[in-house]
Amino acid sequence: MDVDPWRVHAYWNVAETDIAAARAQLPGGGSDSTLVLRFTDLSPRAEDTAPPHERFEIKVKQARDNRYIGLWRDAKHYSAELGLRAPDGAFVAVAGSNEVSTPRGGPSRKLDLRQVEVRSPRSVQSPPAPTGSDQSDALLRDLFPVRVLPSDDYPVAIVEGVGDALDESPFPDLADGARDDGDAGPWSALPPHAAPPGVVFGDAALRAGDFPVVDAAEIDPYRAAAQEAKARLLTGIDAALPPVAEETVSPTDFDLEPQPLPVPEPPADAVRGPVDVAAGAGQVEGPPPDMPGLPVSPAVEWRPRIPLEGVLAGAASSPGLGAFPVQAWADVHIHGWCEPDSPLILFGQPVPVQADGSFSVRLSLGQGPELAALLAHLRNRFGDGGDR
C-alpha cells in the first residue's frame, strides 16, 4: 500500500513450510540464503527517466511481519516479491504482491487542454425490500423472550433476560496496544498463514433453555414496581442536588420537586417478599467459607440467569410496528441468612426473616442507578453486635 509519494507499506504472512521449500530449491540447500523483499520498478518509461525494471531488496526476518519502505522518487509503480536470495544472486520467490502506485508529489509537466463533457448522474436501482429478516414478534419472542406492550408514546418491548454477549473477541491479544518499533505487537498475534482467524462467540450459546420466559401476567407488577423505582430514582436525584430558590422553578423541573419517598408494601410475592423454597431443588448455597459453623441456608430454586451486562435488549423491528426501542426490566433477588432474631432493613422497611434465619426479597430496578442498602444487626460468635 502507498503511504505517501515517498513511502510504501508491505505486509506478508507466509508459511514456514513454503520458505523451507523455497530454500531447498537453492544450491546447497540454501543454508546461506537470505529472506528478502524484492521490489521491482514497473514505472512506464515515458513517465520516468530512470531505467525500467529497476530492482532493490530489503532484508527481512520473519514469515509474518510488515515494513514501511522509504522511496527516493514519487509517482512510481512497484511490485514486490518475498523470497530467498542466495549469495550468488539466485532468487526463489515465496509470495508476490499486488502492484502499488505512489502518488505524484508535485505538478505534472504535461499540459493538455482537451475537454470532456460531464456525465449525467443516474439512478442506482434500489435493491428489493428485505424478506428474510422481518424480525417477527414470534421470532423475537423466541430469541429474546420479549413481550411487546404499549407504552405512552412508543411501543416498548420488555425483555426479561437475554443471552450472552455476542461480541467476544476472536483475537484476544490482537489489539492490546499499538505496535512499537522493534516489537511485533499485534502483528505477532495475527493468525498463522492459511488459518482463518478465530472463533466468534464464547462458549455460552443462545439456547432456548437459557432464557426464562415471562408470562404476561407477571409483567404488570414488574412494571408497577419499575415505575415506583423510577420515582424513587428521580427523588434521589433531587435529594442529591443542592437546594435552589423555588420561585424560579422552570417548567422542565416540575417533576423533580421533592416527593414523599415511596416505600411500597410488598404487593405480591412476585415483586417483593419471600420466595418459595423448594427443598432440595437446584443449587444449595452454603455459608461463606470464612464463617463456618453457622446454619446452612435452605436451597432455593436456581435458574440460569444472564448477567445484565450481557443483555441484548435488541431494539428490533417488526412488520407491524416498525422499529421500536426496548427497555429491560430487571429485578434483583437478595437472599441469604442471618441470625433468626436479627432485624433486617431494606429501604427503611423490615424484611421478613424466616424461623431458620433465611430471608429473600426481590427488588425491581428502574432506569438508571439504584442504591439499595440492606442493614442487618448482627452478632458475631463472641456476642458483639453492630449494624452492617
Next chain:
Amino acid sequence: MPRGYQCIVLHAHLPYIRHPEYESFLEESWLFEAITETYVPLILALERLREAGGRDCLTLSLSPTLLTMLRDPFLQARYLAHMDKLLRLAGREVRRTRGDPAFAPLARLYQDRLEEAVAVFDSRCGRDLPSAFAGLQADGVVELITTAATHGYLPLLKTEPAAVRAQLLVGAQTFQSLLGVPARGAWLPECGYYPGLEGLLEEAGYSYFFVDSHGILNATPRPYYDLSAPVVCPNGVAAFGRDAESSRRVWSREEGYPGDFQYRDFYRDIGFDLDLDYVAPFILDGRTRIHTGFKYYRITGPEEHKLPYDPPQAALRVAAHAEDFLARGRRGVAAQSERGGPAPLVVSPYDAELFGHWWFEGPQWLEAVIRGMAAESDSLAPTTPSAYLARHPSLQSVTPSASSWGEGGYNAVWLNPGNDWIYPLLHDAARRMNALARQHVDAVPGSLPYRTLQQAARSLLLAQASDWAFIMKSDTSKDYALRRTRDHLARFNYLEHCVQAGAIDERRLQALEVMDHLFPGLEPTVYS
C-alpha cells in the same frame, strides 16, 4: 451573471453507533450532540434562508450510516431521553445561576436552545431529520450528496476492488432508498482518492466528487485553471478541488475564525467545572465527567483564566468573519476571472459537525456568509456542484492525483504503526467475502444462507469504517475503536463459517441482524 461562485460543502458523518445491549452508551452521545448542536441549527438556518428566497446555498453530504441512525426509532427515542435529562439540568442551571448577571443569561440561552431542539426534532420534523433535509433539497436550497456505505477509507481498500465497489454501491443505494432520490455527487471518505476510482464512482451513478487541493494541482495533465474550475476525469465524472485558503480560515487552529477570543470556549464545561455531586445525575454513569454542553466561558486567550462568554460580542465577530470570508472570496474570483474560461469557483468543504458543536457560532457564520453572497451576488454567488456543472458542462479532462485531506495529504493518518495491523484482516475478509458471494450467487433472497451472506457483508462494511483507524491513532475512545474492529471482523468470521459449513444458527443470525441493523436491502452479489 456573477463574476464567480462559492460552493460551500458540509460533510455530515458519524460512524454507526447503536448499542441496544446497554442501557446507555457514551459514544451514542456523539449523535445526540450533533443533532442538537449541528443538524437542528443547520435546518433552522436553511429554513430561514429558504424563506428569504435562497437557492443553491449549500451542498450537504449525509453519510449512509448517519442517515440510518437518524431514521432509527430506537436512537430517536434515546435522543429524546437524553434531551429530557439535559432539560432537567438546564432547569437546575437556570436556578443555580439566578442572580449572576454573566451566567444567568447563558443558562437561559442553553435552556431555550435545548427546548427548541426538542421542538424541531420531535414536533416539527416528526423525529425525521433526513426528510427535513430532503425537503430543503426539493426546494432548491441545498444539494444533498452522500459517501461510501460505512465511510471506508477507499485508497487502503483498493487491493480488493470489490470492497471499494461495495462501499460505493451500498452507499448510493442506501441514500436513494432513505431519501427517495439518487445522490448526484459523492463525498469520498476523508477526500481519499486514487486514480481509477472514478470508474467505480461512475458505476455507482455519481457524476462528481471532491478531492483535496493537491489532488487537482498534481493531476495529469496539469489543470489549466488550477483550483478555480473543476475538472473532468476521462470517463466524464467531474472532480472539484478543495480551496486551501478558505479551508484554512475555518480549520486552522491558529489562523482560523473559530479561535477568536470572543467565541465560546469548547473545553470549559460544567461537566468538568462543577462538583461531581451536582452533575453526577446528568452524566453517563454518575462518575465519569463528560461534556454536558453547558459552557459559560469564551476562549479569552491562551491563558488558563477565562472570561464569561458574551453572545452579543461574539455575534459582532461572526459578522466580521463572514465579511472577511466574502471579501477574500470576491478578490480571489476577481483575480481568477481575468484568466478567462469558466466562471471561477471557490470550493470550501468542511466537516459539518465543526459548525455548532466545536465552533458554537459556526451556524451563525454560515448563514451570514450565505446571506452576504445573496446581497452582492454579482461578485460572488453561492452555488452547488450540479448547478455549476449545468452552466459549465464541458471541462478540461485530467486524472486527479492520489490524495486525501488527512494530515500530510495522503494515507498516513489511516496507515501507521498505530493501526496498520487491521489491513491484513480487512483485506483478507474482503477476499473471502468476494469468494463467498461468488460461491453462493444462487442463494435465494430471504433464505437463511442469503441472510447470512447479507449479514457477513454488513459486518465487513462496518469493520472497514475509516473512523476506527482514525480513532486508533488518537487517544480518545481508542479502546472502543479497537473493539469495534475486532467485533465486526469476528462476526464476519462466524457468518462466513456458518455459510461454508452449511450450519446456520438462526437465533444467532437474528441476534446479529438486530445488533447491526442497517442496509436492510443489501445484496450480497455486490461482491461477486
